[in-house]
Amino acid sequence: MEKIILKDIPDLDKISVYESNGGYAAWKKVLSQMKPEEVIEEVKKSGLRGRGGACFPTGLKWSFMPKGNEKPKYLCCNGDESEPGSFKDREIFEKNPHQFIEGALIAAYSMGIKAVYVYIRGEYWKWINIMEECVSDAYKNGYIGKNILGSGYSVEMYVHKGAGAYICGEESSLMNSLEGKRGYPRVKPPFPAAVGVWGNPTTINNIETLANVPEIINKGAEWFSKIGEPKHPGTLLFGVSGHVNKPGVYELPTGIPLMTLINDYCGGVKNGKDFKMIIPGGSSMPPLTKEESLTMKMDAESLKAVGSAIGTAGVMVMNEDTDIVHVLQRITKFYYHESCGQCTPCREGCGWMLKVLNRIMDGTGRHSDLDLLISVAENIEGNTICALGDAAAWPVKWTIRKFRKEFEAKIKEDKTGLPAVNKVHGLRKSEEYMTISDHTEQVKVEKLMGKVQELTQNEDVKRFSS
Amino acid sequence: MENKNYTPVFDDNEMKTVEYHKSKYPAQMAAVMPLLWMIQEKYGWISTDAMKYVGDLLKLPHDHVLGVATFYSMYFKKPVGKYHLQICTNVSCMLCGGYDIFNHISRKLGIKNKEITPDGIFSIEEVECLGSCATAPMLQINNKEFHEKLTTEEADKLLENLRNSN
Ligand SMILES: Cc1cc2nc3c(=O)[nH]c(=O)nc-3n(C[C@H](O)[C@H](O)[C@H](O)COP(=O)(O)O)c2cc1C
Ligand code: SF4
Ligand code: FES
Numbered sequence: 187m188e189k190i191i192l193k194d195i196p197d198l199d200k201i202s203v204y205e206s207n208g209g210y211a212a213w214k215k216v217l218s219q220m221k222p223e224e225v226i227e228e229v230k231k232s233g234l235r236g237r238g239g240a241c242f243p244t245g246l247k248w249s250f251m252p253k254g255n256e257k258p259k260y261l262c263c264n265g266d267e268s269e270p271g272s273f274k275d276r277e278i279f280e281k282n283p284h285q286f287i288e289g290a291l292i293a294a295y296s297m298g299i300k301a302v303y304v305y306i307r308g309e310y311w312k313w314i315n316i317m318e319e320c321v322s323d324a325y326k327n328g329y330i331g332k333n334i335l336g337s338g339y340s341v342e343m344y345v346h347k348g349a350g351a352y353i354c355g356e357e358s359s360l361m362n363s364l365e366g367k368r369g370y371p372r373v374k375p376p377f378p379a380a381v382g383v384w385g386n387p388t389t390i391n392n393i394e395t396l397a398n399v400p401e402i403i404n405k406g407a408e409w410f411s412k413i414g415e416p417k418h419p420g421t422l423l424f425g426v427s428g429h430v431n432k433p434g435v436y437e438l439p440t441g442i443p444l445m446t447l448i449n450d451y452c453g454g455v456k457n458g459k460d461f462k463m464i465i466p467g468g469s470s471m472p473p474l475t476k477e478e479s480l481t482m483k484m485d486a487e488s489l490k491a492v493g494s495a496i497g498t499a500g501v502m503v504m505n506e507d508t509d510i511v512h513v514l515q516r517i518t519k520f521y522y523h524e525s526c527g528q529c530t531p532c533r534e535g536c537g538w539m540l541k542v543l544n545r546i547m548d549g550t551g552r553h554s555d556l557d558l559l560i561s562v563a564e565n566i567e568g569n570t571i572c573a574l575g576d577a578a579a580w581p582v583k584w585t586i587r588k589f590r591k592e593f594e595a596k597i598k599e600d601k602t603g604l605p606a607v608n609k610v611h612g613l614r615k616s617e618e619y620m621t622i623s624d625h626t627e628q629v630k631v632e633k634l635m636g637k638v639q640e641l642t643q644n645e646d647v648k649r650f651s652s
Numbered sequence: 653m654e655n656k657n658y659t660p661v662f663d664d665n666e667m668k669t670v671e672y673h674k675s676k677y678p679a680q681m682a683a684v685m686p687l688l689w690m691i692q693e694k695y696g697w698i699s700t701d702a703m704k705y706v707g708d709l710l711k712l713p714h715d716h717v718l719g720v721a722t723f724y725s726m727y728f729k730k731p732v733g734k735y736h737l738q739i740c741t742n743v744s745c746m747l748c749g750g751y752d753i754f755n756h757i758s759r760k761l762g763i764k765n766k767e768i769t770p771d772g773i774f775s776i777e778e779v780e781c782l783g784s785c786a787t788a789p790m791l792q793i794n795n796k797e798f799h800e801k802l803t804t805e806e807a808d809k810l811l812e813n814l815r816n817s818n
Contacts, residue, residue, distance in 0.1 A: 258678070270742045270781035301678075308689075308726045309782050311796045344676045349685060350726030352780065366681035367716075368723040384678055427744035427785035434786045469743055469781075500785070502744055516743055520780055526723075 190413075190421050191397050192281050192437045199316065201323040204284040210329055212403035213288050216295055217337040220403075225296035229399065231407035233419045237274075238264055238355075238392030239468070239497050241418065241486045250379035251297040252387050259299045260388045262364065263290050263396060265306040265317075266348055266355035269468035270520060271500030274423035275393040277435045279306075279313035282397065283320040287343070289399035290391075291329065294341045297389060302343040305360050308350050318345050352524040356572045357390040359526065370526050371572035394423055414440030415485040422496070424484065428503040429456045440485040444474075447484065448503060459505040463589065467497025469517050470577030472584035493584070510592040514585045515543040521578035532575040535566040539582055551597040556586055656731075660691055660702045662709075670709060680710050684720050688727055697728035725779075726795055733768045733775030735814050738792040741778050744785030753789045754778055756804045760811065773818055774811070 197203045204210070216225055230245030251259060263286075267275045278286050294302050304321070306314050321343050324330050332340045346364055348354050354363045358372035361383040382388020398420055402410045411419045424436045424447055431453030438447065444464065448454065455461050464474045466484065472494040474482060482488060486496045504513065522536040539562050542555050552558075563579035570576070586593055662670060673686040684706060691702045703717040710717075721727045728736075737757060741750040754776070758764060761774050768775040784790045787800035791807075799810060 267783050268781065271744055271785055272781075273783040273785055276783050307783070308724075308795065309792060312798070346676075347686065347689060348726075349689070349724035351724050363685070364677075364682060365679065366677075366684040366710075366712075366720065368719050425786060427788060428747045433788075465743075502747075502785070504747060508747065513743055513746075516741070516746055520742060523780060 187421075187439060189437045190401050190410075191278060191285060191394065191423065192435065198282050199280065199284070199320065201284055201320065201327060204282075205327075208404070209284055209400075210288055210327075212400035213291055213329060214335060216292050216403060217335055217339060222296045222298060225292060225403070228407045229296070229402060232402045232410040233407075233416070234395065234398055234402060234410065235418055235486065236392055237394035237398075237422070237498070238390075239269070239470075239495075241496065244391065244395055247379075247389060247391070248293065248297055250377070251389055252379070253298070255298060257386045258301070258384075259297060260383050260386060261290060261294050261297065261299045261302045262357070262360055262383060262388060262390045263302065263304040263393055264355060264357065264360060264390055265304060265310070265393045266352075266360060267310070267393075267498075268307055268352040268355050268524075269470060269498050269500060270517070271425065271427055271465060271468045271502045272498040273425045273427075273500070274435050274498065276310060276313055277423060277425075278393050278397050279310070279316055283317055284324065285400055286393055286397040287320060287324050288329075289396035290343070291341065292399050292403060293389070293391065293396055295339060299389075300341060302341060303364055303383075304343065304345045305348060305354070305364060306345060307354075308348040314345060314347050321345060351526075352520075353526045353572075353574060356574060359572065360390060361388060368526075370528055371574075373571055414442075415483070415487065418486040418496075422484065422499045424499045424501055426452050426501045426503065428501075429459065429461065429505040429508070430454065430503050431456055438484075441483045441488065444479050444482040444484055444501070447501065452503075455503065455505055457505075459507065461503055462506045462508055463504045463510060463513075463585075465500075465502040465504075465581075467495055468500040469502070469520065470580060471495050471497040472580050473588060475588050510585060510589045511543070511546060511596050514581060515540070515547050517581050518543055518578065521574065525574060525578070529570040529575060531566045532570045532578065535562050535575070536578050538562050539578070546593065546596050549596070551593075553597060555597065556590065556593055559583075560586055657699045657701050658695060660695060660699070660705050662690070666690065666694075674710075681712060681716075683710055684712065684717060685724075688717075688721055692727060697731045731768070732777075734773050734818065735775075736794050737774060737776045738779040738782070738795070739776060740780070740782050740784070740788070740790055740792075742781035742785075744781070745788040745790060748788040750789040752804065753791065753802050753807055757791075757807055757811070760808070773815065 195207055226245055226248045234244045235241040236244055265275050290302050328335055330343050351369050353359045354369040356371050359369040363369040364383055378388040378390055413420050418440045421437050421439050424438060427433045436451045464479045465471055466474055466489055478492055489496050518540045522540045525532045525536050527533045539559055542559055545551050546555055560583055563583040566575045567579040673683040674680045687706045688698060691698050698721055703721055704714045707714040707717040739754045741754055757776055761769050763769055765778050782792055784798055784800055789802050790798055790800040792798055
């Protein structure tokens with residue numbers, strides 16, 4: 187299969203090599219022959235969807251930008267890439283950086299943008315240096331700057347170095363970070379196309395999304411729309427890690443069977459073992475069981491159908507010996523560490539989930555803990571400013587639902603003596619708690635409930651709970 | 653190493669870089685991150701006086717700079733070892749032995765997470781995914797070079813090389 191981004195051409199990161207392989211031809215074509223609206227129309231027709239996680243149609247996103255020039259407009263290229271299990275944008279910076287730059291320039295032209303900021307995570311020291319050199323080469327060859335190639339169109343491009351915060355990959359947090367603030371996500375609406383960076387119309391796109399654009403212009407929307415799955419066309423840069431023989435980044439058409447990816451491209455599971463769980467799109471995405479994985483196709487719609495998502499296409503493979511509880515604990519620790527702290531459900535909820543998972547790992551878990559975890563997750567989900575809350579809740583909710591036995595096996599005996607069904611915190615959504623068979627449990631619950639009622643009569647408690 | 657404050661100054665050349673960073677953005681507040689990076693490159697970590705200095709250069713309240721510096725984990729608000737080893741233990745690395753590497757180095761150097769060896773040469777930190785999952789387990793040194801596909805033997809060799817080059 188022909189590759190769109192990770193072409194097998196040595197030294198493609200050098201601008202001369204890129205140019206002699208047809209590089210910047212799309213940019214020249216756009217500047218000399220296409221109107222901005224025509225570019226947007228072409229990208230719309232191609233069916234390209236964002237590769238940053240949410241799969242939003244790219245052409246549609248661009249069309250949201252206001253047409254006039256009353257205010258300066260900006261493009262932010264999202265190279266924060268901090269989702270555990272994702273390492274594909276790094277591959278573009280290394281193997282085909284100019285194609286990304288060219289795509290960003292075409293995007294900027296189509297929206298009448300005057301400045302492009304490439305936000306790269308601070309840990310990518312090596313790739314930031316590469317990008318700075320590439321941008322400067324593109325300036326030298328006249329592809330960026332004033333009156334580009336005599337077209338009358340001018341645009342600037344700058345590389346901005348992050349400093350270690352996963353949340354800055356979230357688009358509104360990225361904009362605050364770029365402005366020189368703490369990376370707090372913003373409440374939406376207003377959306378970035380209306381009020382973005384420095385209060386001006388802004389579009390945010392992932393690096394891989396933009397790297398697809400030059401070839402769409404060169405070969406046409408129709409060519410692109412016929413690659414892979416019609417509803418999510420093109421190729422994806424699958425980053426496979428964990429227990430496989432040949433981990434790495436593989437560019438393949440959307441809709442490829444997960445098992446083909448793992449067995450044919452990644453050489454199967456290490457040491458001839460079987461696998462137990464696969465996370466299909468970076469650590470935020472609900473995991474797949476073995477049964478689901480066997481028939482899964484890797485595109486947005488197929489994964490959505492089983493309640494998961496393609497995310498960043500970071501595939502994490504876990505063999506039969508993996509301690510799933512430990513994996514979930516580690517994932518939760520990550521979100522707890524990365525929560526920006528603005529919303530109570532996310533900030534506190536991640537802490538609670540981590541505490542509960544810690545005690546299950548320590549062997550002091552309670553029978554009620556699994557439902558407690560699910561209910562905390564459900565109370566975070568949808569109740570926060572940004573999607574980090576959901577990203578923390580989904581793995582907890584779905585890993586426990588799909589691998590409950592693994593968790594139960596770690597809670598053999600409940601040493602706390604607390605009632606199995608903890609009515610007091612009132613968080614449970616499940617119906618099971620209505621059927622308590624054990625009488626002593628029932629008595630314990632009632633006693634505790636009585637205590638709570640007593641407390642709520644207290645004036646101080648009333649004051650704080652009203 | 654004690655937590656000494658220091659008073660930073662940029663020379664003329666560095667001031668040119670400061671001006672360049674300011675020119676990149678429509679509002680100079682945005683230069684705060686690049687300037688904090690410059691400070692850390694020069695002094696190894698960012699002291700309270702350094703935050704004030706950056707604030708003065710950009711005409712920002714000092715507490716704003718403090719707020720930014722403390723938000724981002726790669727800005728060191730305390731001194732670190734000459735070689736600060738950032739060891740990834742996130743899922744993909746964990747599956748491939750990230751914790752073994754972390755524990756091995758920790759034991760070998762006799763320090764725990766975020767501690768410095770008494771001679772000031774090494775410090776270690778458990779970090780989140782560094783985008784190197786296919787070449788796990790891995791570590792980064794001083795926010796820069798990646799060392800990938802580590803084994804405990806290679807980690808030993810790395811420590812020795814670093815100690816010798818000191
Ligand atoms: C917590 C969080 C982290 C994110 N991290 C990234 C990231 O590192 N890179 C990225 O491109 N998108 C990331 N996103 C998605 C962005 O908000 C945004 O949707 C994306 O950059 C848009 O680009 P696209 O339309 O080209 O996909 C993140 C979202 C959330 C909620
Ligand atoms: S959901 Fe979490 S990360 Fe997002 S804004 Fe709220 S507290 Fe911050
Ligand atoms: S999990 Fe360690 S680099 Fe991604």
